[in-house]
Amino acid sequence: MPGHIPVLVDEVLAYLAPRAGALIVDATLGDGGHAEALLRRIAPAGRLIGLDRDGEAIAFAEERLRSFGRNVTVRQACFGDLDGALDALGVGTVDGVLFDIGVSTRQLLEPARGFSFDREGPLDMRMDQRQERTAAGLVNTLDERTLADLIYRYGEERASRKIARQIVARRPLRTTRDLVHAVEAALGGARGRLHPATRTFQALRIATNGELDALEHGLTQAIHRLRPGGRVCVIAFHSMEDRIVKQTFQRYSRGCTCPPDLPACQCGGERLLRVLTKKPIAPTATEIRQNPRARSARLRAAERLVDPGAAPRDGRRPRGSEVH
Numbered sequence: 067m068p069g070h071i072p073v074l075v076d077e078v079l080a081y082l083a084p085r086a087g088a089l090i091v092d093a094t095l096g097d098g099g100h101a102e103a104l105l106r107r108i109a110p111a112g113r114l115i116g117l118d119r120d121g122e123a124i125a126f127a128e129e130r131l132r133s134f135g136r137n138v139t140v141r142q143a144c145f146g147d148l149d150g151a152l153d154a155l156g157v158g159t160v161d162g163v164l165f166d167i168g169v170s171t172r173q174l175l176e177p178a179r180g181f182s183f184d185r186e187g188p189l190d191m192r193m194d195q196r197q198e199r200t201a202a203g204l205v206n207t208l209d210e211r212t213l214a215d216l217i218y219r220y221g222e223e224r225a226s227r228k229i230a231r232q233i234v235a236r237r238p239l240r241t242t243r244d245l246v247h248a249v250e251a252a253l254g255g256a257r258g259r260l261h262p263a264t265r266t267f268q269a270l271r272i273a274t275n276g277e278l279d280a281l282e283h284g285l286t287q288a289i290h291r292l293r294p295g296g297r298v299c300v301i302a303f304h305s306m307e308d309r310i311v312k313q314t315f316q317r318y319s320r321g322c323t324c325p326p327d328l329p330a331c332q333c334g335g336e337r338l339l340r341v342l343t344k345k346p347i348a349p350t351a352t353e354i355r356q357n358p359r360a361r362s363a364r365l366r367a368a369e370r371l372v373d374p375g376a377a378p379r380d381g382r383r384p385r386g387s388e389v390h
């Protein structure tokens with residue numbers, strides 16, 4: 067089976083800027099392509115901690131990175147509990163964290179994982195096979211309205227109500243094909259360049275794996291783990307993920323934006339970061355030609371401030387710098 071081609075590798079190296087000897091976390095190891103490029107930069111004294119929720123990805127990457135020996139530590143973990151994974155390894159602050167979120171090509175192309183609408187397989191979609199909740203569990207048990215809301219919210223699918231109605235009428239759905247047929251019955255055939263089931267599959271995958279919550283929690287924990295001058299890079303593949311990254315970076319770069327007369331901060335702003343990418347970085351036309359799956363990738367990067375207590379130039383107070 068063709069493996070996963072890592073995206074935006076030069077850009078990740080440029081923005082993460084790992085020094086020799088650095089401690090880097092790859093929170094989404096996948097096939098280990100980014101990890102290998104990072105290890106070449108930080109060797110021989112550096113250390114890379116690679117995490118993935120998927121046991122199969124862990125086994126593959128472990129084998130690929132074997133030659134780096136004690137410079138690599140690989141663990142099966144969800145980055146939503148980055149703190150738990152790093153605490154268990156006795157790791158405090160780190161020099162850099164990479165998130166390359168979403169699914170890998172290996173996961174997408176394996177019919178048994180149930181991620182793809184063009185491969186017949188069980189309606190599974192779990193990234194962590196130890197998890198109980200599956201996509202089949204969701205489509206066969208949620209009430210019609212909840213299902214429609216889920217497809218609308220995570221798939222940005224305007225026809226979510228029609229699709230939910232078809233799903234409920236056809237229960238139990240067992241395979242990816244069953245779900246494709248339900249969507250086609252609701253929507254008819256192709257819609258422009260998108261397969262009609264694209265958005266519904268995306269929605270169910272996000273819901274099955276709790277992807278947006280994990281991103282929000284994992285990114286916040288990563289920001290707090292960075293040493294001063296340390297960097298975080300996130301590659302997102304759709305607008306909902308990118309919005310979370312953008313807003314989280316904003317929250318930690320602006321600091322507290324509450325009115326000065328409030329007795330306590332209500333906005334949760336904490337000035338810890340300098341954003342390095344004003345706009346997200348997209349792959350070049352050459353990269354997209356060589357790897358069409360890269361086309362929707364968007365990279366954002368930020369750096370942990372050396373002196374987070376310093377007053378921002380617009381005069382707003384950094385949180386905790388004075389009594390309020």
Ligand SMILES: C[S@@+](CC[C@H](N)C(=O)[O-])C[C@H]1O[C@@H](n2cnc3c(N)ncnc32)[C@H](O)[C@@H]1O
Pocket residue numbers: 070071072073093094095096097098099100101117118119120123143144145146166167168169170171193280281
């Ligand atoms: C796009 S692939 C990463 C590819 C990798 N950068 C490479 O070079 O091969 C995304 C990976 O992130 C993993 N993943 C997604 N969400 C995760 C989470 N919350 N915690 C840990 N791993 C996650 C997936 O299982 C998948 O293997």
